[in-house]
Amino acid sequence: MFKIDLRNGKSFTCDLDEIVLDAAKRSGISLEYSCLSGRCRSCISKSLSGATRDLQKDLVLTEEEKSNGYFLSCCATPTSDLRLDVEDLSNYNLPKPKTLPAKIDSLKPRSKDVLEVVLRLPPQSGFSYKAGQYVKIIRGSVRRSYSIANFSPNSAKIMFYIKSYLGGEMSRYWFEKAKINDLLRIEGPLGTFFFRGDDVKDIIFLATGTGIAPINSMIEHFKLNPHIVSNKQITLLWGSRVKEDLFISSTDLTQLINLEYTPVLSRQNDNWEGEMGYVQDVLIKKIEKFDQAQVYACGNDNMITSAKNLLVQNGLAKNNFFSDSFVCSK
Template identity: 35%
Template sequence: MSFQITVQPSGHQFSCEEDETVLAAAMRAGVGLPYGCKNGACSSCKGKVVSGSVSHKAHQRRALSEEEEAAGMSLFCCAIPHSDLVLQAREVVGSGEFPIKKMPTRVNALEKMAPDVMVLTLQLPANETFQYKAGQYLEFLLRDGKRRAYSIATAPEGGAITLHIRHMPGGLFTDQVFSTMKERDILRFEGPLGTFFVRDDSDKPMVLLASGTGFAPIKAIVEHERASGSKRPMTLYWGGRRPQDLYMDALCRQWAAEIPHFSYVPVVSDALPEEGWTGRTGFVHQAVIDDLPDMSGYQVYACGAPIVVESAKRDFVKDCKLPEEEFYADAFTSEADLQQP
């Protein structure tokens, strides 16, 4: 049995099988519902069920609370329909512009940028084209059907594909990256995925907010904006616990020197006295609030740990008058995150 799904306000319709999630059916039909992790952890795909009924597969309550669910809100990546549905959701123009492909890739280089951060450079098959938008991610296809997602850290104009991988001790994939992986190894991935990319229909100044390796898709966005000749003002706030977490600090300072409409604010929360940190301290999203108490005319693109993204959205909207629909995010969720209740 299949059900008819209608999305408001666009009026787009698609069919969904009874054992299929709403998001999977939308992606299959080329309907651009927003999404991030696809695992019920980041809340990017949250929308309202106007009519009809759904049940939800396992998900995190921070992404969809019991109160929100009772009010008709839904995580479309986990929602299984039990009837025809009418949904209210903000569709993403351009999300299905490029085909999602599965393809092999060869490891071209491994470069350790910090004790726990590796830059992985991939070489794609010569006979394949891989198109994506700056900010999107790919998923490595591992044994036993497992997947691991990483944002692409280079702009589409850059040629090579690079990823920034943080070592998660005991991690199925990251242990391999930091121990046994070597140049010329063959991997398989699927992509491009995600709806985290710049909305080109706006000329509002952009706040780019990153924590840790959440810098990866932000890097791709800055490079793409520069390559495309965009004149939109950009301010990057990059936060880490220690100075070494800002593993491409020199590149960001170079951008600030070379791009007239780009500025950079590094923020460190737990620097040691011997590290001699003299820059901004504290929570990275608080630095934004301190600098921009009125964000009513801005767009925000945020990527990093879920707690950073959630805190930024809550406080920017509540305290700084940021329109909620102008906050775009990609919360990094590890396997450990997904195991939390």
């Protein structure tokens, strides 16, 4: 058994061959994570002393990062005591994940390849989540991650925006077989993509495709609790290939007085006079200073990596960039 110390003075123990993230959870300590499969980098951790080895394949870190003491806490186990330079999120009181039955309440196409799915949970389930978190939806032996797209804490209904992936096992179910009242299961809430609410002036949301889902949930949370953001300027850039893929109307997204929304298309579209290109490049043209900003980015992995590099080069503090990468959750 090894001892793991965090920079805030807390510590926990990790059994032989136990994954660091699991050991932290077992001790009631919340560390940053998203995909749980070594693909998204959310759980990247720096070891100030001690060593680790991977039990699950790390698919993203470079050799240079590894030789500088970085590892993925969803993949690695310690081979000695560790001292880690990571944030402990326990003070945010993230709700404990549960596994619950869930019935399909409604299915509504939102664009040619996005379906809005509402699941109904047992009324007494007491399911709660932070806006921005996701759940695993379970059908038989297939489990896929989907971000909760609404924020309605007193209702037993949770909504998702689900994209169709060619040849996708769960996509085939959603787009060809799913019907009202089908019985599924969910496990959640999961992930640490939620609004931190620190003392910053600018809140910037970057989304591509269905990556708008957790951001829509955060915006609904702000609409219910406007005081949280009353002294902040909120900027949202949402990117897609064509305008028909922007499946939420700008009126629905901008009911917050201090939210400025810019849709961005990456392909030439007829009659489009708005922004073209990638959300992160458009953002750099709109905002010059990022020293008072917190950025929440969700969707495509390439956008997230590129946005983080670009914004950090332009003055954003690394620890003010939060992301949920919609990597393949197989």
